[in-house]
Amino acid sequence: MRVLAFGCHPDDIEFSAAGTLALLAQRGWEVHLATMAGGEVGSPDLRPQDIRAKRLKEAAASAEVLGARYHYAGGHDLEIEYNQALRRQAVRVLREVDPQIVLTHPPTDYLLDHEETHRLVRNAAFIASVPLFDCGLPTRPMERIPYLYYWNAAGQADIFGRPLPVHFGVDVSSVMDTKVRMLAAHESQREWLRFINKWDAYIENMKEGTARDGKRIGRPMGECFLQHRGLGHPTDNILAKVLGDLCVSLEDSKGGTK
Ligand SMILES: [Zn+2]
Numbered sequence: 304m305r306v307l308a309f310g311c312h313p314d315d316i317e318f319s320a321a322g323t324l325a326l327l328a329q330r331g332w333e334v335h336l337a338t339m340a341g342g343e344v345g346s347p348d349l350r351p352q353d354i355r356a357k358r359l360k361e362a363a364a365s366a367e368v369l370g371a372r373y374h375y376a377g378g379h380d381l382e383i384e385y386n387q388a389l390r391r392q393a394v395r396v397l398r399e400v401d402p403q404i405v406l407t408h409p410p411t412d413y414l415l416d417h418e419e420t421h422r423l424v425r426n427a428a429f430i431a432s433v434p435l436f437d438c439g440l441p442t443r444p445m446e447r448i449p450y451l452y453y454w455n456a457a458g459q460a461d462i463f464g465r466p467l468p469v470h471f472g473v474d475v476s477s478v479m480d481t482k483v484r485m486l487a488a489h490e491s492q493r494e495w496l497r498f499i500n501k502w503d504a505y506i507e508n509m510k511e512g513t514a515r516d517g518k519r520i521g522r523p524m525g526e527c528f529l530q531h532r533g534l535g536h537p538t539d540n541i542l543a544k545v546l547g548d549l550c551v552s553l554e555d556s557k558g559g560t561k
Pocket residue numbers: 311312315417
């Protein structure tokens with residue numbers, strides 16, 4: 304019972320999937336958070352290596368709110384690309400955690416860093432069980448291909464401004480305090496945005512996005528997901544089994560989206 308949320312930058316997971324992770328943690332799941340990048344451009348004045356050191360600590364503190372572990376996959380902000388070095392890093396994280404469930408970015412999002420992370424994590428979820436794929440470290444291949452889910456795009460829209468055809472949403476109304484505490488652990492980003500905007504835009508933006516997903520499922524607060532149902536991955540919805548009524552389907556009987 305292990306779930307891995309694998310995002311691009313420190314704080315992406317907190318915006319899009321932390322509530323679902325909190326619900327899984329409440330139900331006894333071991334939770335892991337990972338990021339491809341280290342937050343190197345997230346400061347107006349610090350050097351990249353200094354803001355990265357700070358942000359990796361903030362990401363670990365956020366994970367700690369859930370009693371979770373944080374993993375850094377070694378990439379840099381605005382330099383994430385689908386290449387061999389990062390393919391290996393993504394597979395290394397997958398093999399180290401060996402999760403039953405993986406959550407990551409959707410295939411379309413406002414930033415190419417996110418889309419490349421999607422490709423890297425999606426690929427890693429599929430090939431981490433291939434024994435002859437060498438990730439550069441003596442890791443054990445995964446024994447199964449995990450359930451794979453994509454959280455909603457930032458701003459709840461694809462690059463053409465359209466809503467994503469999400470399959471279901473998770474009602475996270477009961478764990479919003481936890482979601483806020485996780486995001487607030489990213490102090491450097493919160494302070495930066497507060498300085499620029501003159502209000503607590505960081506936390507409020509997250510609440511607005513979570514409320515938009517909530518509206519889609521008719522609940523106060525929500526997190527919407529697509530499930531990867533391609534060949535090889537399990538296609539039943541384990542999140543619906545684990546979370547019961549909190550998981551609200553958005554599919555109609557013909558497989559379309561409501
Ligand atoms: Zn990001």
